[in-house]
Amino acid sequence: MTVQTGIQPISAARRAKDRLVQVLVYLAFALAVIPLLSVLWLVVKNGIGRLDMEFLTHSMRNIGARDAGGGAYHAIIGTLEQVLLASLIAVPIGLLTAVYLVEYGEGGRLSRIISFFVDVMTGVPSVVSGLFVLAFWILVLGMPFSGFAGALALSILMMPVVVRSAEEMLRLVPRELREASYALGVPKWRTIVKVVLPTAFTGIVTGVMLAVARVAGETAPLLLTVFITDSINNDPFNGPQMGLPLYVFDQAGRPTDTAINRAWTGALTLILIVMLLNLVARLITWWRSPARRR
Amino acid sequence: MRRSAFRRSRGDGPFRFASTGAGIVLLAIMAAIGVFLVVKAVPALQANTSHFLTELTWQPNATEPVFGIGALAFGTVLSSLLALVIATPVAVGVALFISHYAPRRLASVLGYVVDLLAAVPSVVYGLWGVTFLVPFMLGPSKFLNDYLGWIPLFGGDTVVGKSMLTASLVLAIMILPIIAAISREVFLQAPKMQEEAALALGATRWEMIRMSVLPFGRPGVISAAMLGLGRAMGETIAVALIFPATFKISFQILGPYGNSIAANIANGFGEATEVGRGALIASGLVLFLITLLVNMAARFVIARRKEYARAAA
Numbered sequence: 001m002t003v004q005t006g007i008q009p010i011s012a013a014r015r016a017k018d019r020l021v022q023v024l025v026y027l028a029f030a031l032a033v034i035p036l037l038s039v040l041w042l043v044v045k046n047g048i049g050r051l052d053m054e055f056l057t058h059s060m061r062n063i064g065a066r067d068a069g070g071g072a073y074h075a076i077i078g079t080l081e082q083v084l085l086a087s088l089i090a091v092p093i094g095l096l097t098a099v100y101l102v103e104y105g106e107g108g109r110l111s112r113i114i115s116f117f118v119d120v121m122t123g124v125p126s127v128v129s130g131l132f133v134l135a136f137w138i139l140v141l142g143m144p145f146s147g148f149a150g151a152l153a154l155s156i157l158m159m160p161v162v163v164r165s166a167e168e169m170l171r172l173v174p175r176e177l178r179e180a181s182y183a184l185g186v187p188k189w190r191t192i193v194k195v196v197l198p199t200a201f202t203g204i205v206t207g208v209m210l211a212v213a214r215v216a217g218e219t220a221p222l223l224l225t226v227f228i229t230d231s232i233n234n235d236p237f238n239g240p241q242m243g244l245p246l247y248v249f250d251q252a253g254r255p256t257d258t259a260i261n262r263a264w265t266g267a268l269t270l271i272l273i274v275m276l277l278n279l280v281a282r283l284i285t286w287w288r289s290p291a292r293r294r
Numbered sequence: 295m296r297r298s299a300f301r302r303s304r305g306d307g308p309f310r311f312a313s314t315g316a317g318i319v320l321l322a323i324m325a326a327i328g329v330f331l332v333v334k335a336v337p338a339l340q341a342n343t344s345h346f347l348t349e350l351t352w353q354p355n356a357t358e359p360v361f362g363i364g365a366l367a368f369g370t371v372l373s374s375l376l377a378l379v380i381a382t383p384v385a386v387g388v389a390l391f392i393s394h395y396a397p398r399r400l401a402s403v404l405g406y407v408v409d410l411l412a413a414v415p416s417v418v419y420g421l422w423g424v425t426f427l428v429p430f431m432l433g434p435s436k437f438l439n440d441y442l443g444w445i446p447l448f449g450g451d452t453v454v455g456k457s458m459l460t461a462s463l464v465l466a467i468m469i470l471p472i473i474a475a476i477s478r479e480v481f482l483q484a485p486k487m488q489e490e491a492a493l494a495l496g497a498t499r500w501e502m503i504r505m506s507v508l509p510f511g512r513p514g515v516i517s518a519a520m521l522g523l524g525r526a527m528g529e530t531i532a533v534a535l536i537f538p539a540t541f542k543i544s545f546q547i548l549g550p551y552g553n554s555i556a557a558n559i560a561n562g563f564g565e566a567t568e569v570g571r572g573a574l575i576a577s578g579l580v581l582f583l584i585t586l587l588v589n590m591a592a593r594f595v596i597a598r599r600k601e602y603a604r605a606a607a
Contacts, residue, residue: 010498018498025395028387029404032474035467036411039422096316104310105317114317116593117324123521123589124327124582125528127556131578132327135334139571156323163320189309217415220530220560245417249531252421260425267418278413282406 040271047268050261055269060230065254072266074232075247078147079273081236082226082243083216085151086158091208093155094162101163102170103192121160129156130221138225145227147236150243153221158211165207169200202284209281213274219245244270331579338572346576352541352558354573355566361573363555363580365541370554370581373458373533374526376547377465382519385470389477394503405478412471420535423464428455428536435459435548450546454538458547461536461554465529469522476521480514481507513595520592524585530556555581 058071097114105111133153137143173196181191197204227240228250244266251263339346341359349362392405432455442448488506497505534557544551555577562574 008496010496014498014501018500021500021503022395025387025391028384029391029396029408031384032388032408032411032470036407036414038426039414039418042422042426043418093316093319096313097320100313100317104313110314110317114321116597117321119593120586120589121320121324123524123528123585123592124324125525125530125556125585127528127530127559128327128331128578128582128585131559131575132330134571135575136326136330139334140330156327159320159323187306189306192309213413217413217417219415219417220556223531223560224563245415245531248417248421249535252417252424252535263421267415267421270415271418274413274415275410278410 043264043268043271046261046264047266050265051268055262055265059232061232063230065256065259068258070262072242072244072247072262072269074229075242075244075266076269077232077234078226078236078241078246079216079244079270081234082147082150082154082222082241083212085148085236086154086215087208087212089151089155090158090162090211094159094211095166095204097159097163098166098170099192099197101167103188103196118160118163121156122164124156125220126153126157126218127220127224129153130224132156133221134224144238145225145240146238147226147233147241150222150226150241151236153225154215154218157215157218157221161211161214162208165210166200166204169203169207170196172203173199206281206284209277209284213277213281216277217245217270217274219243219249222246223249244273327582328579331575331582334572335576335579336572338569339576341569342573350541350543352562352573354570359569359573363577365543366553366555366558366577367580367584368543369458369537369552370527370556370584372545372547373462373465373552373554374523376458376462377469377526378519378523380462380466381470381473381522382515384466385473385518385522386477386515388470388474389481390503390507392474392478393481394499394507405475408471408474411467412475416468416529416532419464419468420532423460423532424456424535427464428460431455431457431460431463439548446545447547450544450549452550453548454550456536456538457549458537458552461533461552462547464532464536465526468529468532469526472525473515473518473522476518477511477515480511480518484510513598517592517595520588520595524588524592527554527588528556528581528585530560533557534560 054069055071056076057073058069059074060070060072061074063070097118101111101115105114130153133149133156137149137152138145143149177195177199178191181195182188186194222243223246226243226246228246229240229242233239233241248263248266248270251259251266254260338354338359342349342354342361343358344351344360344362346362348364349360350365352361352366353359354361388408392401392408396404432453435453435455435457438448439450439453443450484507488510489502492502492505493499533554537552537554537557538550539553539557539561540551541553542551559574559578562570566574
């Protein structure tokens with residue numbers, strides 16, 4: 001074995017390998033961004049044409065696949081109602097579970113089991129949550145297809161996301177705040193309600209909005225629980241409704257150009273809603289903690 | 295812990311009860327999913343005149359119902375594995391780019407751009423896939439068939455755009471952000487001391503990554519890939535629009551074959567009879583069990599290592 005002294009220059013082979021990997025890594029990033037740009041470009045290009053007042057204020061009632069015109073008003077109303085109902089179910093349960101995991105569970109057996117299954121629940125396929133609501137709510141309990149049934153399915157998908165983000169935010173609340181409150185003789189539950197939750201409030205709101213953005217685009221669970229209709233149905237508890245993702249799926253399945261164009265415009269509307277929610281969530285985080293960003 | 299340090303207040307009991315109860319509701323929902331899928335699947339399985347696990351055809355709506363999970367399970371597994379093979383190397387590259395190559399100031403913005411891929415709803419990928427990618431893939435598919443046709447995967451006499459390959463490509467795009475996000479978190483947590491030691495000894499950037507970042511991150515990348523696999527198997531609407539919906543087992547990924555459990559549920563639900571719905575629920579139960587196993591395995595790998603605690607969220 002030869003003993004090398006002093007600093008040796010890096011050999012050409014090693015330098016070339018380093019360069020090659022660098023190029024590959026940059027290429028990988030470019031490769032990941034291309035489909036995103038392609039999707040966004042085509043959605044905007046094909047969708048902008050029909051994004052007019054008629055689209056936003058009319059339903060598809062009495063409009064065939066070949067007819068021009070028609071809109072997604074019924075689908076937009078449906079999506080808003082379904083997502084709102086899903087949030088009303090998922091946010092309290094998710095938030096309380098996070099409070100349990102952070103404040104009460106501390107390392108106990110039950111909290112470890114719940115924490116593990118929250119993770120597993122994140123991986124439940126959306127179509128399975130739809131099948132569950134179909135089997136339980138519609139087939140066993142005999143309830144009708146409705147927006148509310150869809151909201152139940154969406155809430156199952158929302159819960160684990162809300163739990164995880166709220167848990168993370170609650171853990172960021174400094175221990176000293178809780179201890180100061182205990183030292184003043186404030187009971188634990190009032191400390192949680194009056195000190196811990198308000199401190200973590202913006203972070204929790206961000207997490208909820210990201211969860212809403214995630215389920216607003218879900219199609220499969222709605223297909224099995226909300227069914228499909230071309231008419232306006234403002235009552236989420238009775239009868240089939242529509243949802244924006246369902247609308248896109250339905251129109252994309254019809255083999256005419258007018259229908260495909262409506263699907264693109266529906267997709268554009270959906271992406272705008274989801275991106276807006278994402279953006280607002282990020283802005284809240286950014287505005288709240290500029291110093292914590294790396 | 296701190297429980298005995300102060301006197302219990304009267305409000306504490308109910309609040310503790312409510313939050314514990316919420317956690318138990320979550321567990322109950324997971325159990326109920328399994329129970330009710332079984333309850334509605336059993337009558338259909340009893341009406342089945344063939345063997346559910348081995349039968350390939352799917353005709354549950356006939357007067358003599360014949361259906362089985364065989365071809366659907368095969369399609370689900372093959373398409374997801376293909377997606378994984380395509381997505382993982384790219385995702386690791388993206389993760390390395392953001393954690394070790396991109397300029398610091400840009401890194402978080404670029405990471406957000408990749409996360410945006412995950413924010414696009416699956417039905418939009420489906421629409422994009424069926425109107426743009428399907429015709430687009432015809433050329434490359436023909437090329438693969440012409441020059442690499444001797445490989446069984448690319449073989450076959452008919453080459454179409456609506457193929458297993460196109461569906462897997464869309465799946466790969468959809469699972470890329472989750473694999474990239476978790477790998478990135480893991481790579482960022484690689485011990486800085488080791489990285490600097492490697493650089494101080496004269497290692498190039500790639501040698502440093504190979505010696506200190508990749509060995510540290512390997513279990514994290516593996517579980518990220520498994521989470522991606524679980525997601526690919528459950529993905530429904532995008533592939534429902536692309537798969538040609540056949541019930542045949544074929545390894546020819548460029549041919550007009552392909553279907554998956556989830557896609558079949560979305561496509562078959564509209565005209566399903568009572569037995570038909572039960573059959574779809576039975577197939578959903580199989581999907582639920584497979585994804586449950588994959589996810590639990592992935593979570594187990596992450597949970598074993600304390601350093602990954604942050605990435606697991």
